Amino acid sequence: MEDPKKKFPLDAKDYKLYEEIGEGVSASVYRALCVPLNETVAIKVLDLEKCNNDLDGIRREVQTMSLIEHPNLLRAYCSFTTGQSLWVVTPYMAAGSCLHIIKSSYQEGFEEPVIATLLREVLKALVYLHNQGHIHRDVKAGNILVDFNGSVKLADFGVSACMFDTGDRQRSRNTFVGTPCWMAPEVMQQLHGYDFKADIWSFGITALELAHGHAPFSKYPPMKVLLMTLQNAPPGLDYERDKKFSKSFKEMVAACLVKDPKKRPSSEKLLKHPFFKNARTIDYLENTILNGLFPLGDRFRMLKAKEAELLMQNKELFGEREHLSQQEYIRGISAWNFNLEDLKNQAALIQDYDEISNTEHLNENPKQENGLNDVGLPTERPSPEISDHSDTGSHHEDAIDEIPDLETSLAAFPIKPLQALKGCFDVCEDDENLTDNEQQSDMKPLIKAEEQEAESNDTDNSGQIKSLPRPTDGLRRYLSGSLLPDNNNNNNNNHFSRKKLVADFDRDHLQSRFQVQRNHSGPLQCRQKPKGNNINNSTSGEDVSEGAVVQRKGRFKVLSADHNPKNPVSSGNSSTNSPISITSAASVLPYLQTILQHNAMQREELLKLIKFADQFHGNAYEGSGTNGFSQMHVNSPRERELQAQVIELQQSIGSLVEQLRILKTRNAKLERSISSLTEKDSIQE
Numbered sequence: 262m263e264d265p266k267k268k269f270p271l272d273a274k275d276y277k278l279y280e281e282i283g284e285g286v287s288a289s290v291y292r293a294l295c296v297p298l299n300e301t302v303a304i305k306v307l308d309l310e311k312c313n314n315d316l317d318g319i320r321r322e323v324q325t326m327s328l329i330e331h332p333n334l335l336r337a338y339c340s341f342t343t344g345q346s347l348w349v350v351t352p353y354m355a356a357g358s359c360l361h362i363i364k365s366s367y368q369e370g371f372e373e374p375v376i377a378t379l380l381r382e383v384l385k386a387l388v389y390l391h392n393q394g395h396i397h398r399d400v401k402a403g404n405i406l407v408d409f410n411g412s413v414k415l416a417d418f419g420v421s422a423c424m425f426d427t428g429d430r431q432r433s434r435n436t437f438v439g440t441p442c443w444m445a446p447e448v449m450q451q452l453h454g455y456d457f458k459a460d461i462w463s464f465g466i467t468a469l470e471l472a473h474g475h476a477p478f479s480k481y482p483p484m485k486v487l488l489m490t491l492q493n494a495p496p497g498l499d500y501e502r503d504k505k506f507s508k509s510f511k512e513m514v515a516a517c518l519v520k521d522p523k524k525r526p527s528s529e530k531l532l533k534h535p536f537f538k539n540a541r542t543i544d545y546l547e548n549t550i551l552n553g554l555f556p557l558g559d560r561f562r563m564l565k566a567k568e569a570e571l572l573m574q575n576k577e578l579f580g581e582r583e584h585l586s587q588q589e590y591i592r593g594i595s596a597w598n599f600n601l602e603d604l605k606n607q608a609a610l611i612q613d614y615d616e617i618s619n620t621e622h623l624n625e626n627p628k629q630e631n632g633l634n635d636v637g638l639p640t641e642r643p644s645p646e647i648s649d650h651s652d653t654g655s656h657h658e659d660a661i662d663e664i665p666d667l668e669t670s671l672a673a674f675p676i677k678p679l680q681a682l683k684g685c686f687d688v689c690e691d692d693e694n695l696t697d698n699e700q701q702s703d704m705k706p707l708i709k710a711e712e713q714e715a716e717s718n719d720t721d722n723s724g725q726i727k728s729l730p731r732p733t734d735g736l737r738r739y740l741s742g743s744l745l746p747d748n749n750n751n752n753n754n755n756h757f758s759r760k761k762l763v764a765d766f767d768r769d770h771l772q773s774r775f776q777v778q779r780n781h782s783g784p785l786q787c788r789q790k791p792k793g794n795n796i797n798n799s800t801s802g803e804d805v806s807e808g809a810v811v812q813r814k815g816r817f818k819v820l821s822a823d824h825n826p827k828n829p830v831s832s833g834n835s836s837t838n839s840p841i842s843i844t845s846a847a848s849v850l851p852y853l854q855t856i857l858q859h860n861a862m863q864r865e866e867l868l869k870l871i872k873f874a875d876q877f878h879g880n881a882y883e884g885s886g887t888n889g890f891s892q893m894h895v896n897s898p899r900e901r902e903l904q905a906q907v908i909e910l911q912q913s914i915g916s917l918v919e920q921l922r923i924l925k926t927r928n929a930k931l932e933r934s935i936s937s938l939t940e941k942d943s944i945q946e
């Protein structure tokens with residue numbers, strides 16, 4: 262039992278640092294000895310240089326950590342600065358995080374009683390946090406720490422938020438934080454903000470992570486994770502694949518993973534779920550999963566070495582470019598640091614437009630035609646019922662055919678998350694002389710590489726790529742999560758980050774003026790000052806996209822959704838607001854343009870077809886007289902068939918033209934607001 266009266270010294274000299282035991286996005290963690298107290302502790306060392314502008318966020322994390330008093334929450338004994346680092350002294354949790362335990366010894370996941378025991382402890386922490394008005398916002402196996410005696414603590418308050426905060430802090434609840442695989446749909450959507458229930462979703466995902474050894478969608482790149490979370494049925498335990506798990510476990514997971522947050526239970530209610538009756542005392546953990554584990558430092562070193570080795574192999578085998586793409590997978594998505602190369606890989610994994618136009622759309626259910634369900638969330642396929650898990654949920658959670666197509670996604674996807682991601686796209690103007698073709702050709706080999714990879718991973722072809730050692734399945738999952746130092750500072754990535762992204766050229770053009778330096782900070786809310794920026798207001802430099810950037814989580818910028826794009830002068834300094842709206846509107850344009858172009862092309866194709874059909878029948882076809890088709894005299898069944906087809910085509914032209922009209926109107930509106938905002942902006946300048 263920790264003694265709260267114990268005074269931990271505030272001088273680095275009083276601590277002896279031993280081996281590194283963990284690495285997060287923003288910090289390295291070491292085992293250490295507090296010499297005067299002769300107590301082993303863990304010290305999280307944050308480089309303040311890297312987080313130079315987010316002392317607030319750091320202060321908040323440390324404050325939260327020192328104020329909490331619960332056996333299942335990792336508290337901070339003390340914190341102090343030394344040199345350019347901040348040291349946060351916490352209890353040493355000898356077994357490390359559940360993620361580390363999984364990676365080193367339980368790649369296929371834990372047994373149910375272990376999961377129940379771990380989750381019950383985490384849930385007790387959540388009940389406490391929620392009662393105190395906090396949302397944790399980053400519940401995942403990597404943040405569940407276990408001690409040698411089996412005691413469990415939830416860690417990492419870097420992105421926690423307080424429900425009772427006001428002003429800026431309160432606004433941050435309408436932001437985009439967390440780690441995408443574990444992130445609740447309402448957090449991704451940023452439509453109506455979110456509350457404690459976001460933690461319940463992450464808790465459900467964590468349950469799956471503990472059960473399978475990896476979180477659902479963990480092998481996909483960020484953009485795809487977002488699309489899949491929003492569009493697919495919620496993941497769950499599968500009737501077939503997860504036979505070994507009890508009905509109550511499946512029900513508990515299903516209760517957490519409901520897209521409508523209102524329908525999720527509170528943490529208090531969830532704790533009463535029959536599943537937790539399977540939980541044992543913490544000694545059980547000691548006697549099962551902790552038995553025979555290597556010391557934490559050794560495990561950490563081994564995993565790091567393994568990851569480095571795998572990266573080296575891939576570098577040799579696939580060359581630098583492919584290596585970077587592999588690295589994205591290996592690094593997993595818990596340590597995202599955005600660079601353009603990653604983005605290209607993500608883009609390559611999303612079906613291209615032509616493919617999409619040829620595919621059947623997902624919305625077969627007429628009630629879901631608009632892609633939104635009754636709570637404004639994108640439609641989901643039938644939720645995995647416990648009795649019928651065979652064809653939904655986790656069984657297909659990783660299947661490539663579950664990937665929603667971009668067109669449907671864009672229709673169903675509120676634009677904000679896309680913009681939030683787009684807001685992170687670190688593209689500068691240095692290479693603006695590159696032609697579109699050059700840029701596209703730059704992207705193609707990557708698309709190819711990814712296609713090959715997808716093939717090799719998802720089929721049984723025994724081609725060359727398949728036979729090479731790759732971080733597929735178990736290995737890839739096994740290695741998800743960052744154990745390696747981030748590579749974003751290397752020249753190679755900087756080179757890539759200077760290239761413009763083809764699809765974003767419009768937005769980039771407008772955004773470039775407000776471009777900020779890339780920030781590698783993570784959950785500790787590191788912000789950076791805009792350098793060489795035209796904007797005088799020190800906080801406005803970050804406000805380059807949909808909302809004010811209030812935080813960066815790895816590769817994500819956190820954007821305040823309270824910023825109303827429809828009302829660019831709604832609050833505060835208007836010089837802050839206008840650039841946001843300009844960029845936000847501009848970021849929609851490329852999509853609209855693509856859709857418009859596509860519609861125009863389709864229309865042309867259809868007209869050609871009609872003409873062809875008409876000539877085939879020897880009928881004179883006069884431009885506007887397409888209706889004549891339905892009145893034509895029809896002789897043979899073949900003619901009737903053709904006529905039916907033509908009528909169908911006419912109807913689709915009609916609806917395409919209508920869509921085109923709507924899009925044009927929207928486009929015109931957007932253009933108007935852009936130009937008025939541009940004017941406003943230039944007046945202000």
Ligand SMILES: Nc1ncnc2c1ncn2[C@@H]1O[C@H](COP(=O)(O)OP(=O)(O)OP(=O)(O)O)[C@@H](O)[C@H]1O
Pocket residue numbers: 282283284285286287288290303305335351352353354355357358361403404406416417419595596783784785
């Ligand atoms: N007190 C501790 N005892 C043992 N291991 C720890 C402790 N604190 C952290 N670790 C290890 O260090 C890793 C990184 O720590 P932490 O999550 O606090 O850093 P972070 O930068 O906030 O990471 P992220 O944002 O990726 O979760 C943890 O996943 C865990 O494995």
